[in-house]
Structures are given as structure tokens and as C-alpha cells.
Amino acid sequence: xTGVAILGFGTVGSGVYDVINTNSxxxxxxxxxxxxxxxxxxxxxxxxxxxxxxxxxxxxxxxxDPDIGxxxxxxxxxxxxxxxxxxxxxxxxxxxTSNKELVAKHGPExxxxxxxxxxxxxxxxxxxxxxxxxxxxxxxLAADEILEISGILNGTTNYILxxxxxxxxxxxxxxxxxQQLGYAEANPxxxxxxxxxxxxxxxxxxxxxxETVNYEHIYTEGxxxxxxxxxxYSKKLNCLIKLIGSSKKSKNGISAKVSPCLISKEHPLSAxxxxxxxxxxxxxxxxxxxxxxxxxxxxxxxSAVVADxxxxxxxxxxxxxxxxxxxxQACVADIKEADVxxxxxxxxxxxxxxxxxxxxxxxxxxxxxxxxxxxEFAIITNEETEGSMAEKVEKIATMSGVGEIRNLIRMEA
Amino acid sequence: xTGVAILGFGTVGSGVYDVINTNSxxxxxxxxxxxxxxxxxxxxxxxxxxxxxxxxxxxxxxxxDPDIGxxxxxxxxxxxxxxxxxxxxxxxxxxxTSNKELVAKHGPExxxxxxxxxxxxxxxxxxxxxxxxxxxxxxxLAADEILEISGILNGTTNYILxxxxxxxxxxxxxxxxxQQLGYAEANPxxxxxxxxxxxxxxxxxxxxxxETVNYEHIYTEGxxxxxxxxxxYSKKLNCLIKLIGSSKKSKNGISAKVSPCLISKEHPLSAxxxxxxxxxxxxxxxxxxxxxxxxxxxxxxxSAVVADxxxxxxxxxxxxxxxxxxxxQACVADIKEADVxxxxxxxxxxxxxxxxxxxxxxxxxxxxxxxxxxxEFAIITNEETEGSMAEKVEKIATMSGVGEIRNLIRMEA
Numbered sequence: 001x002t003g004v005a006i007l008g009f010g011t012v013g014s015g016v017y018d019v020i021n022t023n024s025x026x027x028x029x030x031x032x033x034x035x036x037x038x039x040x041x042x043x044x045x046x047x048x049x050x051x052x053x054x055x056x057x058x059x060x061x062x063x064x065d066p067d068i069g070x071x072x073x074x075x076x077x078x079x080x081x082x083x084x085x086x087x088x089x090x091x092x093x094x095x096x097t098s099n100k101e102l103v104a105k106h107g108p109e110x111x112x113x114x115x116x117x118x119x120x121x122x123x124x125x126x127x128x129x130x131x132x133x134x135x136x137x138x139x140x141l142a143a144d145e146i147l148e149i150s151g152i153l154n155g156t157t158n159y160i161l162x163x164x165x166x167x168x169x170x171x172x173x174x175x176x177x178x179q180q181l182g183y184a185e186a187n188p189x190x191x192x193x194x195x196x197x198x199x200x201x202x203x204x205x206x207x208x209x210x211e212t213v214n215y216e217h218i219y220t221e222g223x224x225x226x227x228x229x230x231x232x233y234s235k236k237l238n239c240l241i242k243l244i245g246s247s248k249k250s251k252n253g254i255s256a257k258v259s260p261c262l263i264s265k266e267h268p269l270s271a272x273x274x275x276x277x278x279x280x281x282x283x284x285x286x287x288x289x290x291x292x293x294x295x296x297x298x299x300x301x302x303s304a305v306v307a308d309x310x311x312x313x314x315x316x317x318x319x320x321x322x323x324x325x326x327x328x329q330a331c332v333a334d335i336k337e338a339d340v341x342x343x344x345x346x347x348x349x350x351x352x353x354x355x356x357x358x359x360x361x362x363x364x365x366x367x368x369x370x371x372x373x374x375x376e377f378a379i380i381t382n383e384e385t386e387g388s389m390a391e392k393v394e395k396i397a398t399m400s401g402v403g404e405i406r407n408l409i410r411m412e413a
Numbered sequence: 414x415t416g417v418a419i420l421g422f423g424t425v426g427s428g429v430y431d432v433i434n435t436n437s438x439x440x441x442x443x444x445x446x447x448x449x450x451x452x453x454x455x456x457x458x459x460x461x462x463x464x465x466x467x468x469x470x471x472x473x474x475x476x477x478d479p480d481i482g483x484x485x486x487x488x489x490x491x492x493x494x495x496x497x498x499x500x501x502x503x504x505x506x507x508x509x510t511s512n513k514e515l516v517a518k519h520g521p522e523x524x525x526x527x528x529x530x531x532x533x534x535x536x537x538x539x540x541x542x543x544x545x546x547x548x549x550x551x552x553x554l555a556a557d558e559i560l561e562i563s564g565i566l567n568g569t570t571n572y573i574l575x576x577x578x579x580x581x582x583x584x585x586x587x588x589x590x591x592q593q594l595g596y597a598e599a600n601p602x603x604x605x606x607x608x609x610x611x612x613x614x615x616x617x618x619x620x621x622x623x624e625t626v627n628y629e630h631i632y633t634e635g636x637x638x639x640x641x642x643x644x645x646y647s648k649k650l651n652c653l654i655k656l657i658g659s660s661k662k663s664k665n666g667i668s669a670k671v672s673p674c675l676i677s678k679e680h681p682l683s684a685x686x687x688x689x690x691x692x693x694x695x696x697x698x699x700x701x702x703x704x705x706x707x708x709x710x711x712x713x714x715x716s717a718v719v720a721d722x723x724x725x726x727x728x729x730x731x732x733x734x735x736x737x738x739x740x741x742q743a744c745v746a747d748i749k750e751a752d753v754x755x756x757x758x759x760x761x762x763x764x765x766x767x768x769x770x771x772x773x774x775x776x777x778x779x780x781x782x783x784x785x786x787x788x789e790f791a792i793i794t795n796e797e798t799e800g801s802m803a804e805k806v807e808k809i810a811t812m813s814g815v816g817e818i819r820n821l822i823r824m825e826a
Contacts, residue, residue, distance in 0.1 A: 019556050019698050029623070030555045030736055124553060130699045132553030139552070140537060140545030142443040143432050143719030210442070268705055271684035278703075285432050285716035286543045286706065288689075292681055293702035303698035306556030314734070321727070323443055 002031075002313050003038035003067040006074060007059075007084060009051060012098050012125070013040065013074035015302025017051060020309075027306070031313040038068050059084055063091055070312050072305050073097040082106055089113045089121060096308035098125035098301050104199040104215045107206070108326040120320040122308035127203050128153070130300025131293035132307075133279050137207050138323040144283030146208040150246035151279035152272050153200040153258075155295040156184045156191035157223050157243040161260075162273045165231050165240060171224065183275060193222035194243060194258040201245030204279065205256055208247070210323055211330035213254055219335035221259040230407055232370055233343060233378050234262055240270050241409065248282075253331030255338045262343055263412040336387030343368070344393065345406040347376045353401025361392050361399070376406060415444075415726050416451035416480040419487060420472075420497060422464060425511050425538070426453065426487035428715025430464060433722075440719070444726040451481050472497055476504055483725050485718050486510040495519055502526045502534060509721035511538035511714050517612040517628045520619070521739035533733040535721035540616050541566070543713025544706035545720075546692050550620050551736040557696030559621040563659035564692035565685050566613040566671075568708040569597045569604035570636050570656040574673075575686045578644050578653060584637065596688060606635035607656060607671040614658030617692065618669055621660070623736055624743035626667060632748035634672040643820055645783055646756060646791050647675055653683050654822065661695075666744030668751045675756055676825040749800030756781070757806065758819040760789045766814025774805050774812070789819060 004020065006013045020027065020037050027035045039062045040054050059080075062068055071088045073095055075081045081102050085095050089110065097103065102110075103126045114121035124134045128151075137146070152158050156178060163174040175192070178184035190196050202215035223243050234241045239262040247256035263270050268290050272278040277295025282288055294300035311320055348354035355367060358379055366380040381389065396402050417433065419426045433440065433450050440448045452475045453467050472493075475481055484501045486508055488494045494515050498508050502523065510516065515523075516539045527534035537547045541564075550559070565571050569591060576587040588605070591597035603609050615628035636656050647654045652675040660669035676683050681703050685691040690708025695701055707713035724733055761767035768780060771792055779793040794802060809815050 023556060023558055023698065026558050027556060030551075131702060132549040135548040135552045136545040136704075138443075139548045139724055140717070140720050142723035143436060143440060143716045145436055145439050266686075268684045268689075271681045273679075276681075276701075283716065285436065285712045285719075287710070287713050289544060289704070289706035290691075291549075291702070291704060294700050297700070299698045300700050303556045303696065304553070306698075307553050310555035311552055 001034045001036055002069050003036055003065065004070045004072060004309060005039040005041065005062040005068045006037060006072045007041045007081070008073070008075035009040050009042040009044070009046065010074065011298045012301050012305065013072070015298040016072050016074060016305050019299065019302045019306045027310060031310040033313050035309060035313060038065060063087060068093060069316070070094045070096065070309050072309060073099060074305065075099065076101065078102055078105055085110055086113060089117055089119060092117050092119055094119040094122070094312040096122045096305055096312060098123070098305050100126040100196070100199045100203065104202050107203065108212050108324070111324065112326045115319045118317060118319060120312050120315060122312060122320060124308050125301045125304035127200050128277055128279055128291070129155070129294055129296040130304055131277055131279060131291050131295065133204070133291050134207060134322055136289070136291060137281065141281065141283050141286055141289070144285045146281060146283055148246070148248035148282040149204050149208045149279065150244055152242050152269055152277050153197040153245045153279070153295065154191055154243060155275035155277055156188065158272065158277065159183045159275050160192070161223060161226065161241055161243065164226070164228060168228055170228060171226060192224050194220040197243060197245040197258045201247055201256055201258060205247040205254055205330070206324050207322065208281070209249065209254060209330060211328040212324070212326070213247070213256065213330045213332060217332035219257040223260050225407060226260055229345070229370070229373055230409060232372060233345070233368060236368060236370065237262060237343070238265050239263060240265060242269060244412065250333055250338070252333035252337045255333045257335060257338065259410050261410050261412050267412060336385060338386045339383050340386045340389055341383040341411045342381050342389065342408050343378050343411060344381065344408045345376055345378045347403035347406055348401050349375070349403065350401040351377060357396055357399035357402050361396050380411070414447045414449055415482045416449055416478065417483045417485060417722060418452040418454065418475040418481045419450060419485045420454045420494070421486070421488035422453050422455040422457070422459065423487065424711050425714050425718065426485070428711040429485050429487060429718050432712065432715045432719045440723060444723040446726050448722060448726060451478060476500060481506060482729070483507045483509065483722050485722060486512055487718065488512065489514065491515055491518055498523055499526060502530055502532060505530050505532055507532040507535070507725040509535045509718055509725060511536070511718050513539040513609070513612045513616065517615050520616065521625050521737070524737065525739045528732045531730060531732060533725050533728060535725060535733060537721050538714045538717035540613050541690055541692055541704070541706065542568070542708040542710060543717055544690055544692060544704050544708065546617070546704050547620060547735055549702070549704060550694065554694065554696050554699055554702070557698045559694060559696055561659070561661035561695040562617050562621040562692065563657055565655050565682055565690050566610040566658045566692070566708065567604055567656060568688035568690055569601065571685065571690065572596050572688050573605070574636060574639070574654055574656065577639070577641060581641055583641060584639060605637050607633040610656060610658040610671045614660055614669055614671060618660040618667055618743070619737050620735065621694070622662065622667060622743060624741040625737070625739070626660070626669065626743045626745060630745035632670040632672070636673050638820060639673055642758070642783070642786055643822060645785055646758070646781060649781060649783065650675060650756070651678050652676060653678060655682060657825065663746055663751070665746035665750045668746045670748060670751065672823050674823050674825050680825060749798060751799045752796050753799045753802055754796040754824045755794050755802065755821050756791050756824060757794065757821045758789055758791045760816035760819055761814050762788070762816065763814040764790060770809055770812035770815050774809050793824070
């Protein structure tokens with residue numbers, strides 16, 4: 001028997017409790033051992049809930065229980081999760097988690113500590129909720145040099161953009177609906193400003209390239225500026241707007257960013273709708289592969305946490321190696337050096353003058369007009385560096401016929 | 414150093430040779446050991462090819478080389494691959510393969526033999542070419558009871574159906590193009606009749622449900638009867654026609670089949686075009702997940718074979734467990750008991766009489782007319798058992814107004 005303790009009985013923690021109890025037969029079959037929840041740490045009481053029997057408010061009780069070999073940390077946030085994780089690993093207990101803040105901030109240190117103590121620190125659920133990605137990356141694609149990883153990494157924003165596209169509603173309206181349905185938090189900033197996707201692409205890049213990518217160095221732009229006019233342009237271009245986190249190897253280091261992006265309806269990521277997420281990987285031998293599933297949600301996330309528990313049980317006394325070199329800090333390239341192609345919306349009271357100005361600066365670009373909006377047009381630029389494009393945008397803003405620059409949305413290459 | 418021998422220097426075998434040589438640094442990093450091709454078995458000569466240095470025509474030479482710990486079997490077919498694999502495993506060498514015929518026919522016996530000898534028999538490449546699926550199933554979804562697995566499992570047929578849809582060409586025309594481009598074999602039966610997809614869904618079902626599914630018990634129908642008229646109906650229904658292999662748990666056992674299927678453009682499998690393949694999995698906790706990639710192709714398939722080599726190196730002296738119980742034979746349900754919904758095309762010189770007959774037999778169904786074909790219409794049935802539907806089809810064929818039954822295409826539920 002392997003005893004498990006769960007830290008935090010919120011959405012993910014109670015999901016882990018449910019998965020272990022519901023699928024106990026499956027878990028025994030797949031891990032070769034009986035897996036049992038021995039303790040659940042939470043400061044709240046849950047009167048009438050069966051969890052009461054194993055509830056504790058004292059972490060020391062868990063730490064000092066020799067029957068507990070694995071800890072599922074489902075507290076979220078950096079502290080006290082960080083301290084608890086360090087102490088558990090140091091005591092020779094494996095830790096599994098869905099905590100992306102902690103993994104993005106202290107993952108390498110915790111993996112090192114796990115290795116020193118002959119146990120594992122596993123976090124499949126932290127990068128894609130219920131989307132299996134860590135094992136595909138570190139085992140199934142072990143023969144590949146990963147060239148690029150990208151994806152739709154946040155369910156809240158994908159739900160909002162899908163609804164804006166399908167129902168023609170504004171960002172604010174859909175956000176309100178999403179909050180009522182529980183798909184968005186009361187304070188939605190972490191999702192809609194792209195911070196959640198940023199932490200995930202940082203972890204994914206670290207796993208893909210084997211070096212630690214600091215999320216603070218990744219250019220991040222959310223979806224709050226996307227309007228129904230942008231959606232109209234996307235339809236005209238046979239594209240969809242998705243919040244994309246992407247990371248690839250470039251001559252200047254790892255080129256990573258999070259931003260709304262126009263992707264063609266031919267691209268497999270375009271069929272990823274609602275709260276679903278997907279991760280796209282390009283290997284030098286395997287070519288393009290994609291992994292699709294629920295990016296969040298209680299049971300899918302808990303399923304990923306418990307799969308890590310099963311793997312830790314299978315590797316009792318060993319460290320599961322997931323191919324992220326703890327000691328090497330990746331060089332994240334300056335966003336200005338990245339190649340980009342974009343749609344730029346330009347207000348104008350004199351289209352002819354404006355277009356002349358634009359051709360002067362941007363060269364031969366594609367112009368797009370929208371029937372429903374007659375005081376502006378859009379251009380599709382050629383590919384150039386972000387730095388050069390920013391300069392050109394600044395330049396045209398002062399030129400004849402050109403009014404406000406209403407939005408700039410990157411296009412998937 | 415781990416020495417590898419490759420059996421067969423055809424498409425996959427030479428791909429394995431290329432991947433090991435091109436990505437040697439990556440392989441050493443990920444496996445923790447240097448991996449080197451020591452011998453390649455082929456009866457042909459390859460004058461001028463660097464492989465000459467390691468070429469042999471004598472399997473005994475490989476078997477008796479103590480430096481060779483892992484054998485990549487890339488011969489295809491049952492014999493002599495089966496005999497060679499058994500002898501290698503018995504000698505304590507791990508075997509990895511892309512050979513779906515052999516795995517579908519003798520996989521359980523070979524896995525058992527591997528376990529007895531403390532080595533591994535791995536076959537990621539046999540089920541989805543370059544699509545990682547075995548590790549996601551057996552590790553990432555270890556906390557789930559798998560309820561259903563389905564997918565687009567054959568690149569040749571998906572290419573043909575995609576081209577028929579996009580270019581309005583006939584099956585025969587596109588097949589000829591595909592043969593010229595090397596996407597279809599000179600004898601295309603194994604692909605277009607669904608046999609290849611059948612073996613793959615048999616292996617996937619065995620992995621998903623942990624019991625051996627005999628491919629000979631799976632109802633299999635290919636795409637040779639699909640015409641451009643069927644494609645026109647699919648467009649009218651906002652669907653696509655795909656060759657789908659599917660398998661799910663039902664009260665009568667495992668309900669599996671391979672057949673062309675109308676799937677909605679909203680379904681993520683609908684964005685899987687050309688030679689790409691994808692596998693869809695439904696777990697009782699993780700919900701829906703999907704895995705997408707190149708279903709075939711030299712380097713993607715070889716990448717999967719070499720990833721298995723890396724895993725065997727990581728687990729030297731151990732058996733990698735992939736969760737397929739060797740001893741239990743699955744009960745495959747009679748296709749007649751499966752639930753099905755279908756589009757049926759009916760020729761008629763008297764629509765009114767025919768529709769009356771159909772409503773009498775099928776009840777309230779949806780009728781679909783096509784502008785380009787005025788001597789027929791189609792119906793969308795309600796869901797019922799295959800057995801009952803077959804009886805009804807037979808019955809209406811004799812009734813007033815009903816002419817030839819031109820096709821029956823199942824619809825994804």
C-alpha cells in the first residue's frame with residue numbers, strides 16, 4: 001500500500017480525492033500497488049463530507065507519517081506550497097502537483113532536491129490541465145530535437161474568444177457570462193492578461209529545450225483589447241483569433257511570446273474551441289504532433305495529478321527523469337529580434353493618402369476592408385522583426401491620412 | 414554504450430539508422446548512454462551507402478554479439494520477423510518495432526516472453542506511426558478508466574478522402590495520384606479496404622482496455638465505395654467523411670469497428686487532413702483527449718521506433734510495462750449489437766412513395782436532397798442497433814418507390 005496525502009481540499013485537491021476513490025481498481029492495476037488517501041490538509045472543516053475522517057490542519061502530522069510516501073500538493077500559489085514541498089522532498093516523499101506558479105518559479109530547485117533524495121517531483125497537471133504532454137515530450141519524442149512548441153494554453157481565454165466568434169458578443173459581455181458559469185475567476189487578470197499562459201509556455205519551453213526558461217522574460221499580451229471588429233476581420237481572412245503561447249529555438253536564443261494570434265482555419269489548432277486546449281510540437285524527426293484535451297476542470301486536472309502519483313508508485317525509490325536540466329538557464333531572445341507578420345488596423349479619413357503612406361513605409365502589403373466599419377482598413381504586413389515593425393507602426397502614425405492605430409494582431413506563420 | 418541492430422534496411426529501417434546518426438547527441442542526453450548502430454540486417458547490398466560498414470546478411474551474427482542490447486525490427490510481416498523477435502528476446506535483448514501485423518497477431522506472446530527475460534518489447538510506431546499514443550495511454554492516463562478510443566488511423570485513406578473532398582475527384586483518380594506520390598502502395602488493398610486501420614484499432618483497444626482484442630473479430634469496411642456524391646451529401650450536412658476505427662466498452666463486450674464515417678466539422682478529428690492521423694481517447698476522469706501527428710512517413714515512424722530504444726536504454730535490466738494484460742482475451746461484441754446512426758442513399762423514381770415507405774419502416778427520419786443528383790435522396794436514421802438497421806434496409810429495398818440502396822455511411826454519434 002502507498003499512502004497519499006493531499007495538501008488543499010479545493011477544486012483540484014477534492015478532485016484528486018475523488019479520482020483515487022472512484023478509480024481505485026484501475027490505479028491498483030496500473031501501479032501494481034494499492035493507493036490510499038491517508039491525510040488531507042486543509043484549514044477549513046468539511047462537516048458531513050467523508051474527507052473528515054482523514055482531514056488534518058497540521059502539516060507535521062503528514063510529514064512524520066511513515067505510511068505516506070507521496071504528497072499531492074494542490075494548494076496553488078508559491079507559499080506555503082514551496083516550503084511544504086521542500087520539506088516533503090527532503091523527508092524522502094515524492095511530490096506531485098498542478099501548481100504552475102510554483103513550478104515556473106522554483107521547478108528546477110525542487111527537481112534537484114527530489115533527485116538528491118531519490119524521489120520524484122512531478123507536475124503534468126501544471127502545464128495543460130488534463131492534456132498529457134510531459135510524457136509525450138520526454139518519452140515519446142525522446143528521439144527528437146524539439147524545434148518549436150506552441151499552443152492554446154488557457155481555457156478561459158479560449159472560451160471567451162470562441163464565444164465572441166460564434167455569438168458576436170463583446171469581450172466584456174462574454175467575460176461576464178464566463179464568470180457566471182465558473183469558467184472565469186472574479187479577478188480574471190491572470191487569465192485574460194495572458195499570465196497563466198505565460199507560466200505554462202515557460203514550463204513547456206523548459207521541458208522541450210531542456211533549459212530553464214524564466215517566465216518573466218517572455219513577452220506577454222492578453223486578449224482584453226480584442227473587439228468584435230477584430231473578429232470580423234479574422235472571418236474575412238478565413239482565420240480565427242486565438243491566444244497563442246509559442247516558443248522556438250532561434251539564432252538569438254529561445255524566442256518565446258504569448259499574444260492573440262490570427263490562425264488559419266486549416267491549422268489543426270483552429271478546431272480547438274471552448275475550454276479545450278491544445279499543444280503543438282515540432283520535432284526535427286517526428287514533424288508536427290499535437291495534444292488536445294481539457295486545459296482545466298476539476299477531474300481532468302485531478303486525473304493528471306493522479307497519473308503522476310501512479311508513475312511515482314511505479315518508480316518507488318527512483319527519480320522519474322523528465323529531461324529538464326535543472327542547472328542551465330536558457331537565454332530568452334529579445335522580443336524585438338523575433339520575426340513577425342501581423343494584421344494592423346488603421347483608422348483613416350483619407351484611405352488613398354493613408355495607403356500611399358503605408359506602402360512607402362511597409363512596401364507591398366495586402367489591404368483588407370470591412371463592410372461594417374468604414375472609417376478604417378487593415379493591412380497584412382510582410383514578415384519582419386518585431387523591432388522593425390514597431391518602428392514602422394510608430395512612423396506611419398504620423399503620416400498623411402493615417403489616424404489611430406486601432407490594433408495589431410500577430411499572424412501565425 | 415548500447416549497441417543497436419536494425420533488422421531490415423527499407424523505409425523504416427533506414428529511417429531508424431538516420432535518426433540515430435543525426436540525433437546522437439539528443440539520444441545520449443535523453444537516455445544517459447551513447448546509442449550506436451552496430452549491425453544492420455538486410456539481404457540486399459547498398460553499395461556506396463555508409464550502412465555498408467555495418468551490413469550483415471546473417472541474423473546469428475547479431476544474436477551472438479554481446480554488444481547489441483536492443484534490436485529494432487523493421488522488416489514488417491509476420492515471418493521471419495516473429496522468429497527473429499522470439500530468439501532475440503530469449504537472448505535477453507529488448508526488441509522495438511513498427512510492425513503492426515506482428516504486434517496484432519503475436520503481441521501478447523512476445524510481451525510475455527520479454528517479461529520472462531527481463532527485457533522489453535515496445536511498439537509505439539506500430540499504432541500511429543509518429544503519433545505518441547502508447548505513453549499517453551499507459552502513463553499520462555494511468556488514473557483513468559478508458560471508455561472509448563477512436564481515430565483516423567491510416568494516412569493513405571485520409572489523403573484520398575481529403576483530396577476527394579477538396580478537389581471533387583473520384584476515388585480512382587485520387588488513388589492513382591496517391592500511388593504516383595508514394596502515399597499509396599501499388600497494391601493498395603491493405604489501406605483502402607481498412608485492414609491496416611483494423612490492426613491498429615485492435616492494438617489500441619488492447620492497450621486501452623488491457624485485454625487482447627483479436628483483429629479478426631472487428632467489423633471492417635474500407636473506402637472503395639465512397640463516391641463524389643457521398644462527398645456532396647457530407648458537405649450539405651456540414652460533415653466530412655473520414656475512415657474511422659473505433660472501439661468502446663459496451664454491455665456486450667468491446668464494440669469495435671472500422672468504417673467510413675460522417676463526422677461533424679465541429680469535431681476535432683475533422684481538422685485532421687491529408688496524411689495526418691489522430692487518435693481520440695475518452696477517459697472517465699480526463700474526458701476527451703486527442704493525439705495528432707504523422708500516421709506514417711519514414712522519419713516520424715523512425716522517430717517513434719528510436720524513442721522506444723531510448724526508453725529501453727533508460728530501463729536497462731527492467732521490463733517497461735505498457736499495461737496490456739497478455740493473458741486475457743477480450744470479448745468483441747457482435748457488430749449487430751452495436752448502436753449506429755447512418756446516412757442511407759436511396760435511388761427512387763417516385764420520391765413520395767419512397768418516403769412514405771421509409772417512414773413506415775424507419776419512423777421519423779431526416780430527408781436530404783442533393784441538387785446535383787435528382788434520381789435519389791438520402792435519409793439520416795435515428796440511432797438503433799446495426800442488426801435492426803440492416804433488417805430495415807433489406808425491408809425497404811422491396812417497398813414501393815424504393816430503388817437501389819446506393820450507400821450507407823455511418824455517422825459519428
